[in-house]
Amino acid sequence: MEYKTDKLRPTQPFLVLETQDFKQEIYLNQGISHFYTFRLEKTKEITTVPDSCVDMLFEYGENGMTAYAIGSPIKALDVEWQGKKEYFGVRFMPGSMPVGLNVTLRDLVDCRFYLEDILLDNNGTFVSGMKKKKTFKDRINYFLEEYTKLEMRQEKPFGKMEILMAVKELAYNSGGLMRISEMADTVGYTERYINKIFIEQMGFSPKVFCKIIQFQRSLEFLNYGNVDNMTEAAVNLGYYDQPQFIRDFKTYCGMTPKRYLMLTKRIRYNSLVENVS
Secondary structure, three states: OOOOOOOOOOHHHHHHOEEEEEEEEEEEEEEEEEEEEEEEEEEEEEEEEOOOOOEEEEEOOOOOEEEEEEEEOOOOOOEEOOOOOEEEOOOOOOOOOOOEEEEEOOHHOEEEEEHHHHHOOOOOHHHHHHOOOOOOOHHHHHHHHHHHHHHHHOOOOOHHHHHHHHHHHHHHHHHOOOHHHHHHHOOOOHHHHHHHHHHHHHOOOOOHHHHHHHHHHHHHHHOOOEEEEEHHHHHOOOOOHHHHHHHHHHHHHHOOOHHHHHHHHHHHHHOOEOOOO
């Protein structure tokens, strides 16, 4: 896998660095970024970084399976993960709300819910069916089959949600570099109104969303790019200067980009991610 500038693949790098047998399958369709799986031998705290994504996570252990919908934090956060478990996850695109959930993106910020409590699945087959699937491929196929059924019942967005989706798409496609004033001109609404909708629906401003997208781009660049020096990296990623790059990265990752790059090289990040096609 290498750094690409077309589609952002939002990542939680410390799940890769601190778990076992990490595999992922890139999807980039139906609002889904990718599927992933890993094992964890012992209970430990793992840093979660902002990605503006919602994950559906399925935790398999000796006592069965537990499923969650998990929202992104807005700063680096240490989260305890249970050991002796196998995990299967579905990461949605930044700012994309999974269909079939009776909560908002704002509700999900820095929170997790039991999936069965918030999933609008009338016959209850979605979660119960996932309990029976044993392999990565079978879990992906079954998830997509059931998720597509939910999509078919979903009403098309309108009004505020249409505006919100348009602004998020502009932010995502620009790598977080598009100014809010430019977005306002493009969608035909004022900056004030766009800010109001974003905070109301997402729980934070479009400026924060753009910063998180830019941060995720920087993670991808450091993980898979050819990094010669941090000044060059800052320019390539659209930061005003190196100090701004370092400051923003440390806010969202809990460490400087130089320290993060040294960590990924020492542990050989690329060798830990198996991409399944």
